[in-house]
């Protein structure tokens with residue numbers, strides 16, 4: 001069994017297949033694992049994530065994968081969400097003893113960044129989602145923004161609530177987001193279950209989460225090959241016969257899971273198959289959406305909270321990396337603290353960062369610094385020791401209205417070729433959870449084709465409280 005791509009989709013497929021007894025060869029073009037959800041070391045020794053990655057309590061397959069590879073202990077969960085506005089005022093939202101979907105209602109009612117008319121509109125829309133079990137009628141082909149207008153949301157509720165949550169979760173503006181994806185985020189994370197909203201953040205640089213993957217593959221006689229760039233594959237009738245590499249060499253195989261981004265897959269299959277095969281041809285309809293990460297190192301502590309969501313700013317999240325990597329050894333090696341013992345490392349995220357793509361890194365750093373100083377008064381006197389900006393122009397596929405129809409399942413019409421990747425049809429947007437689901441689904445398809453079906457996909461968190469009663473009311477499903 002050959003898996004091409006060592007991101008979360010390829011890793012989860014490879015680990016699942018190894019556990020099912022297959023000898024897996026995993027080919028990854030880079031010298032490390034994790035794909036888009038990874039980290040690397042800067043020339044001065046600081047570890048930086050490609051971008052801060054966050055999981056949620058409702059991401060059951062990602063949690064399962066972390067357990068399988070021994071990384072679960074490296075994710076810390078937070079039960080309170082912190083917000084700051086342009087005047088630096090703080091707000092937070094957390095749990096109450098009320099049953100879902102009302103478990104966050106008391107703190108939401110106290111959330112003074114929104115007016116009563118904003119909140120009553122949001123409450124109505126939330127109840128429409130909850131009472132329909134997450135699947136309200138009449139949303140096919142609708143954008144999230146259109147649905148919010150239809151639900152009578154005020155401009156400030158849209159800007160300070162819906163947009164704040166969804167642009168980060170889906171990496172797209174509301175006008176370009178399919179309402180199904182947006183509604184699903186609220187149902188799964190905030191309405192169905194008490195723990196779906198919990199924010200999970202790695203306490204180590206991302207690449208360290210994958211230490212156990214290689215061992216899991218090698219334990220069953222498989223291997224992981226780095227700097228192995230696949231350029232294409234050779235067909236023999238209805239089957240793929242071999243992989244062709246950068247240097248012209250070939251490796252034959254019985255079955256292949258391609259777990260590369262959709263644009264890379266189109267390069268691999270080439271123009272002829274890319275046009276004639278409906279699955280591959282459809283991928284051209286999926287568009288990319290950018291995310292920009294800004295890393296700032298200060299000469300002193302400027303922030304107490306583990307993370308903050310910003311209202312009314314370009315920057316959407318600030319993560320206090322020094323606190324998140326809070327063991328003394330980790331502070332020294334990962335946050336670059338050995339050279340900056342008293343300092344603090346912050347990581348800022350801007351999703352759907354279309355406006356930043358063509359701006360210079362200096363411009364982006366200046367903008368980020370201004371906004372940090374807006375919300376963190378201690379940063380006004382602090383010195384910026386160093387900074388780096390990472391622009392991911394093709395961070396995720398854009399969840400545009402109707403985009404789901406172009407997302408294929410794990411089969412593509414070639415007998416022994418299987419597909420995985422956050423862009424495949426998982427029911428989830430482009431997330432780590434979506435990538436792991438796709439890997440598990442591909443592994444299930446391989447085993448099904450081999451006549452030994454096995455299940456890896458984990459169920460969603462069960463709906464609780466009143467939401468459990470309403471969970472089956474829905475009309476349509478992703």
Ligand SMILES: Cc1cc2nc3c(=O)[nH]c(=O)nc-3n(C[C@H](O)[C@H](O)[C@H](O)COP(=O)(O)OP(=O)(O)OC[C@H]3O[C@@H](n4cnc5c(N)ncnc54)[C@H](O)[C@@H]3O)c2cc1C
Nearest residue numbers: 005007008009029035036051053054230421422431432435
């Ligand atoms: C900036 C940013 C922030 C994000 N934030 C979050 C977040 O907070 N939470 C969240 O859940 N998700 C987040 N995501 C999305 C998440 O990272 C992805 O959905 C997920 O990692 C995709 O995994 P994948 O395996 O499908 O693809 P990838 O991670 O892209 O893996 C594909 C792998 O294939 C390899 N490859 C490509 N071509 C070849 C070839 N020809 N030969 C061999 N190997 C090849 C690549 O090197 C790569 O390792 C973020 C993404 C980005 C970019």
